[in-house]
Structures are given as structure tokens and as C-alpha cells.
Amino acid sequence: MSEVDQELRPPLVLGDKSLADITDDIAAPMVATPSRLWWFGFGLSSAALVLGVAAVSYQIAVGIGTWGLNRTVGWAFDITNFVFWVGIGHAGTLISAVLFLFRQKWRTAVNRSAEAMTLFAVMCAGIFPLIHMGRPWLFFWTLPYPNYRGPLWVNFKSPLLWDVFAISTYLLISAVFWYVGLIPDLATMRDRSRPGWRRSIFSFLSLGWNGSARTWHHYETVYMLLAGLATPLVFSVHTIVSMDFATAVIPGWHTTIFPPYFVAGAIFSGLAMVLTLMLIARKTMHLEDYITLSHVERMCKLMLAMGCIVGLAYCTEFFIAAYSGNAYEQFLFRNRAFGPFSWAFFTMFTCNVIIPHVLWFRAVRRNLLAVFVVAIVVNIGMWFERFVIIVTSLHRDFLPSSWSYYIPTSIEVATLIGSFGLFFTCFLLFCRVAPAIAIAEVKGVANVKKAPVEETPEAKEAVA
Amino acid sequence: MSSRHLIYASFAHEKDLLEGVRALRRAGVKILDAFTPYAVHGLDRALGLRPSPLTWVCFLCAMTGATFALWFEHWSLAIDWPLNVGGKPWNSLPSDVPIGFELAVLLGGFGSVFALFGVCRLYPGKRARLVAPRVTDDRFVVVIEETDAVTTPDFVHALLEPHGVVELEERLAEEKQPW
Numbered sequence: 001m002s003e004v005d006q007e008l009r010p011p012l013v014l015g016d017k018s019l020a021d022i023t024d025d026i027a028a029p030m031v032a033t034p035s036r037l038w039w040f041g042f043g044l045s046s047a048a049l050v051l052g053v054a055a056v057s058y059q060i061a062v063g064i065g066t067w068g069l070n071r072t073v074g075w076a077f078d079i080t081n082f083v084f085w086v087g088i089g090h091a092g093t094l095i096s097a098v099l100f101l102f103r104q105k106w107r108t109a110v111n112r113s114a115e116a117m118t119l120f121a122v123m124c125a126g127i128f129p130l131i132h133m134g135r136p137w138l139f140f141w142t143l144p145y146p147n148y149r150g151p152l153w154v155n156f157k158s159p160l161l162w163d164v165f166a167i168s169t170y171l172l173i174s175a176v177f178w179y180v181g182l183i184p185d186l187a188t189m190r191d192r193s194r195p196g197w198r199r200s201i202f203s204f205l206s207l208g209w210n211g212s213a214r215t216w217h218h219y220e221t222v223y224m225l226l227a228g229l230a231t232p233l234v235f236s237v238h239t240i241v242s243m244d245f246a247t248a249v250i251p252g253w254h255t256t257i258f259p260p261y262f263v264a265g266a267i268f269s270g271l272a273m274v275l276t277l278m279l280i281a282r283k284t285m286h287l288e289d290y291i292t293l294s295h296v297e298r299m300c301k302l303m304l305a306m307g308c309i310v311g312l313a314y315c316t317e318f319f320i321a322a323y324s325g326n327a328y329e330q331f332l333f334r335n336r337a338f339g340p341f342s343w344a345f346f347t348m349f350t351c352n353v354i355i356p357h358v359l360w361f362r363a364v365r366r367n368l369l370a371v372f373v374v375a376i377v378v379n380i381g382m383w384f385e386r387f388v389i390i391v392t393s394l395h396r397d398f399l400p401s402s403w404s405y406y407i408p409t410s411i412e413v414a415t416l417i418g419s420f421g422l423f424f425t426c427f428l429l430f431c432r433v434a435p436a437i438a439i440a441e442v443k444g445v446a447n448v449k450k451a452p453v454e455e456t457p458e459a460k461e462a463v464a
Numbered sequence: 465m466s467s468r469h470l471i472y473a474s475f476a477h478e479k480d481l482l483e484g485v486r487a488l489r490r491a492g493v494k495i496l497d498a499f500t501p502y503a504v505h506g507l508d509r510a511l512g513l514r515p516s517p518l519t520w521v522c523f524l525c526a527m528t529g530a531t532f533a534l535w536f537e538h539w540s541l542a543i544d545w546p547l548n549v550g551g552k553p554w555n556s557l558p559s560d561v562p563i564g565f566e567l568a569v570l571l572g573g574f575g576s577v578f579a580l581f582g583v584c585r586l587y588p589g590k591r592a593r594l595v596a597p598r599v600t601d602d603r604f605v606v607v608i609e610e611t612d613a614v615t616t617p618d619f620v621h622a623l624l625e626p627h628g629v630v631e632l633e634e635r636l637a638e639e640k641q642p643w
Binding site for chain 2: 018019020023144150151152153155156157158159161162165166169172173176177180183184187188190191192203204205206207208209210211212213214215216217218219220221222225226229230232233236240439440441443444
């Protein structure tokens, strides 16, 4: 960190720490026995995961007739969860790639866990289209491989196929980005653990990293390249997800505002999830010196900015519907706000547009409990946003005799709970097996203690 | 190959390392490499490293990905089995762009990471050879080769003393790259 920065900005790492202190602090939760809180969380989330596995097995065995879909609502809970989870992942890439390109040094405290969150969220998201296929064992039919049916190729003009490529690329690039970021830290863990299986694993995965400046030089270049690639990638992913809807001719879906609207919503919901996890991790893993109040505050500001964009998008949609003069579009938006699903609409509106505005106040942004509550509220609101967009656009179609209402079945709800189970189980395990904060990156931005190092005098005389 | 005399100079702070490296280079001492626990900002310039060529690898891989995807989409849906989708032209380029982009990112990302592993000889299971045990924790080490009679440990010590060198060690190296 340059000296000018040190004078102008508050330190990113609190407590006068040496480099070794930073290593010790971050490695501590990995070697300590898990706390009771950890076991409680792990028990709860793995129970949810088991419930989800049971629900998924049941619906694959019996078929997706176990869902509450009907004549008009042919897409509901499953796709809602898919869009929700993909969106959650986006904040991780925003923090790790976009903020890296913008030289936001505070990102180092949260990027590792945010990237892990991205990976797990995209994994959760991927499950839903797989189940929706009905015969998930034939998933490879989505890939363009030479086959005995012609070969009949996949339809490259369909946004659903673009989604297959976008989500797979996103998962793979996020995984690589995360792993490349982990290599120096795995080497640090290797060199501080005692010989044994733990050390062998760290040793295997750290690829013989020895901290050479030449390696760092190439490494930094590749890290920046990955950030540069991941930035447009993250925008493309949710743009393509939005095109699953926007290219359909259904009123409420067929709008050009969808790509930016979806991307902003995705980052908004993802930031809320990062904040939720960050506040829990900070408390349970005693990382208060690294994830400071000023980190929380910056995250809140980002979330507020995204919330404003999302609010603007909601209003724009209503304005365009009114201004378009299209009777179907106008009916749809009246029905969305005041029809049978108005409860869902107003839940969404309150959670995403009204409540986040408390974050304009510094006192709220620095009150951890308040921030935690707002983050949870935004998570709920953003799940309902997808539900509202999908279900209210479908349930009353062009033919009033086929109008219907949609109620999810217990199987669908169990699958959603199961996906949360998978997400939190993975996250809790991650906190135990890998450094939850990027050690090497935090060291680069910390105000390191400048006290003279106690060094054996004979070492200095070794030259003689 | 005959054995060479190498000097390992350790520092405790990033700033000392940077100043030490600059002092060594001013004196014309040959620095083989430096080892740091994190990416030290400005060290590449202090060591006089050229910009990494991996950007080109990334660019070429990304272009390969995009070109292959666009060609394949065109070939499969317009030539091999022409498919009429919603009355769109068979060779509709705009609908080929998203997958072209995704493949560019995928190949660009993987290409540059594998190039990094290749260039830096990193592979799973490789035994790390550290120049000092604390180099992945809180030590900064510069490795200097004694190329001539002037570059002696005493000379290097005198050069680095004002920059807070904490340890200086002379080792014999048999191999070309002993780390």
C-alpha cells in the first residue's frame, strides 16, 4: 500500500498486525475444532440437504407432474429458483473481478468467500434446469456432439442453449479464478502445517508454489486477464438468462429492459447474500480485524446503489406498459400489482425498493444487526422478484377461460429448501478446509507493523 | 555444470526488499530471482522483468474459441443440417454471437491459466523447494549470483545493510535452478 494511501484512508486491516499475525489469524479457524455454532449450522444445512435429495429423487422417479404447474403456468418454482441462484453468484464475480479492475483494495477481505459463494450458487442453480428436463440422465443432449440422429445438431438460435453454454462457462471460469487465487494461500498453509495428510493435500494442490517473483509476475498478469474475462462474462450470463424470457412474446417478458434489469437485480441479490454470509463468518470465525465495519459499510453502499437501479427498473417497466398503449401489456401490469398475486408483488416491492433505503443512513450501515436484517429482507425480496416476473406473466394468458392460480407443491418447496441446504453445507465446509480470506492479497494491502524485527545477531554475522 | 556461489539475502519488509533490489541493480549485481509471500507491487519493475507474454496467449486462445464457435454454429445449422427456426435466415449471425463470446471467454481463461502453469512449471504434486522456510509467510528473499570477484558476501552486505537486510547466507548450487 502506498504511503499516500496510508495517510488518506483508514486502514483496511485493524489491530497492529505483522505479516505472520495475518497468516495466523486467517489460518486459525481451519485448525481449531469447530465451534458449537458451526456444528449447529452444519447440522441444520445438511438436514435441509437431505430433504432436498429426497425431494429431487422423488420427482425424478415419479416425474415433474409432482409440481404445481398447470395449463397456463408451465414455468414457475423451478425456474424462479434457477434465476435466483444464478443471480446470487453474480456478486461474487463483481467483487472478485469488477472491483479488482477498479482497484478497490477493500475487496481482498471478502473476495475469497464471495467467489466460493459464486461457485456454490451456480452449482445450486444448475440443479434446477437438470431436474426440469424430466429425464436428467439425457442432459448431454444439450451438447452439440456427433450423433446417430442425422447428426441433428442442437438449436444454436435458442437462448435456452445459450444458457447451457453461459452457465457452464461461468461455473468453469469461476472455479478456475477461485483456484488460481487460492494457490499462494494453499502454499502458505502447506508450509505451516505439520507433515501428514493435510499437508500432502495442500502440497498437491499448491503445485509446488515457492513465491518466486517471476512466477508472481506471470501470476498477476493471468489474474488480471481472468478478471478482465470474468467481467463481461458475468454481464453476459444474466443477460442470457433474461433472454430466456425477453425473446418470448409473452407480455411482461418481451421487453428490452430485461438484460440490464436482470444484471442489476442479480448483483443486488448477490450482495445481500455476501453480506449475510460475511456477517456470520466475521462473527463465528473472529475475523473482525479483517472484515471491518468500513467493509460492511462499503458493501451496503454498493447494495443501495444496485437497489436504486432495480427500483428504477420496476418503475420503468410500469411506465413503458402505460406509455406503450398496448392493452395486453397494460392489463398484465395492472394484474401484476393488483391481481391475485398482488401479495407477492408488494412483498417484492417493499423488500427491494422501500426497505433498502434505510441504508442511506450511516448509523444503519454501521449497525451490524440492522444490516443483517436488511440483507435477509433483500434476499427474500429478490426471490419474490423472479417469482413475480415468471408467474404473474403466465397465470392469466390471452384466453380468460384458461386463467389459473399457481400454488407450489410440498415437493417444490422441499427442493428449494434442499438447494439452500446444499449451498450452506458447501459454504460451511469451505470455511473449514480453505483460508476464508485471501491471505496473500490481504498482506498486500495491510498496514504492516513496522517495528524492528528481532533477529538473531549471529544470522547477521553469517557472512563473516 | 560446475557449482555456483549464490547469496540469499532476507528482508522482513516489502519496502526494504524494494529498496534493496534497487540498490543491488544500481551496483550492477546480477539478481537471479526474488521470493515473496505476496505479490509486491512494483517488484517486477524493480527487477526489470519484461511484461508477461501471457496476454498474447490469452488473446490467441480467445480468438480461437470465438472463431471455432462461430464457424461451427454456421456449419452445423446452415450447411450440415439447415434448420429453419422461426423463419430466421439460416446463417443468422446475431444469434451465433452469444455462444461465440462464451467460448472465447472459456478458451481464453483456460488457455492463459494453463500457459501460466507451463511457463512457471507448476503442476499438481510438484515438491516445492523453498529458499527459506518463512518465504510463504513473512520473509522476502533475494537471490544473487556471485558472477565476479567483486560480488562477494561482504560487498552485498555493505550494499544491503542500510536497507535493513535481516539475514545473509551464501550457498553452493549444483543445479541450474535450485528452487
